[in-house]
Amino acid sequence: MAGNAFDLSGGLAPPDEIHVGGPPRDGIPALTDPAFVPAAQADFLAPDDRILGLTPGGEARAYPIAILNRHEIVNDGIGGRAVAVTYCPLCGTGVAFDALHTGRRVEFGVSGLLYNSDVLLYDRQTESLWSQIAKQAVTGPMKGQRKRARLRRQRLSTARHHRVLVRLVCLSSADRDLYRGSPALTLRHGLPDSPTNPTEPNPTR
Template sequence: MTNSVTRRAALVSVGTGAAALAGCLGDRGVGSAGSASSTDSPTEGDGSSDPSTADRSGPPTRDDTLPLPMNSSSIRDRAISGGPPKDGIPAIDDPQFVTAAAAAERLNPGDPVFGLARGDAVKAYPQSILVSHEICNDVVDGVPVSVTYCPLTGTAMGFERGDTTFGVSGRLVNNNLIMYDRATETWWPQVLATAIPGPWNESPATRSLREFRVVWTTWERWVDRHPETRVLSRETGFARNYDDDPYGTYNPRLGYYEPESSPMFPPLATDERLEPKRVVIGARTAAGAFAVEKNHLRDAKLVRGELGGTPVVATYDQALDTGYVFLNPDTRRFDYRRGRVHGADGGTHPPADLPLERVDAFDAMWFAWRGFYPETTLYD
């Protein structure tokens, strides 16, 4: 436990050093890229977002509100310091991207990446980079977005950001990253994706962010599916050794990322049905929450369950080693055979594209999901 805290505290020096580096580079602002030396080439700056000019209003929100484990003020009361101060872990605000061939020089086949396919854009964000930044403010297919990663809860998620950008508040709840938007200073816990009071915004309206799917997979799997992908470059503008993960390693899984190890800080709840950091694929709507152990979905390929009283079906995508969750109110019958999902009507579908409403789902450590969604159904 002590070693883990020390690792997180080490990230403070990363942020401090980066600010000093940016100051030496002229009036670019913290997070500007293209100044630190890098062997990644060629680069492109197609994700630029200048926080000094972009922060005009709060981020866009969805029509409904996602569930909270308690009222928003109580969540704020449970927020703790993670060690680094506000922006001590610096978001990437001017991301640069390289070709798959250039990225392959630094990525091993089993290294985790967070994949994003949106419109005509296909991008990958290596875990080895985002572990030091947690937020990448980008523009994807013309839409301003933020790709976010919390190493303490194992959650990679995407959000629309509108005219503002997100930063790292330095606070955690249930070990999970609390983001803040630079327009209104509202706090947004990443997994909850819902506004809670912060020191600069005591009474935000209860609203939830617009999300999109970010796929947690490996470099080998992603580039096999998307050979044209662009990849977040190590040329971030920050002095950081991206070969050194302060928490451990995912390839192989060691240190903080081992399933049986304890969370860094006390979680909101404990549940011995699974080891604390066993990975589940979770989905939630305003009506409730659903989780399936990822190993169980790998084995079963198709899992039927309920989310807030509505039947759902979860499917496994073997090519990307990920899962998808669909609402199935009419309990339509599906079977999984040879990588395809077969309907009772004779139609066949890829696992990500059933003729049902798909619910946003993502990988999470069990302790984190259980703490945020105590009424969740679990299929293991």
């Protein structure tokens, strides 16, 4: 066992290229089934604030980057589907995962580990590590499995104009000052040098 108590042996990513990113496992807390508000009531965001949007089953939901900077993962259910919306503040990548496996919901957490400067997620059911940018599990019982849902990046003003049914993750007024900047960038300052542009793991390595 190594790296925030995850077993890195036999994985698709070389263990010596997986680094502890600063926070411990779940040191950056994922959100699960958060509250939502209509876009018109999202007074905690500016029109130019960036969001990640999902529209499965005709239902539209938006996940502000300002909130994802602090949590990196939102476990959610939308349009009858279980999904995990993820964001890596270090490389600015947003990826949504289909979070259903063998008919059961899979919940993801922040492992505190990085591979190629990109966040590694883990599923709480099997503790497999998932490469966010490669969109697949790289260690554990789920190794090699791929799960992805379509995700769109846009500005809040665009979402308000084109998606009248959009809902946004709710941020209370008491917490708004906490959602400025990214704790991940602070906690992970001074990590070993790694590629500027993350790449997918090579299963043949």
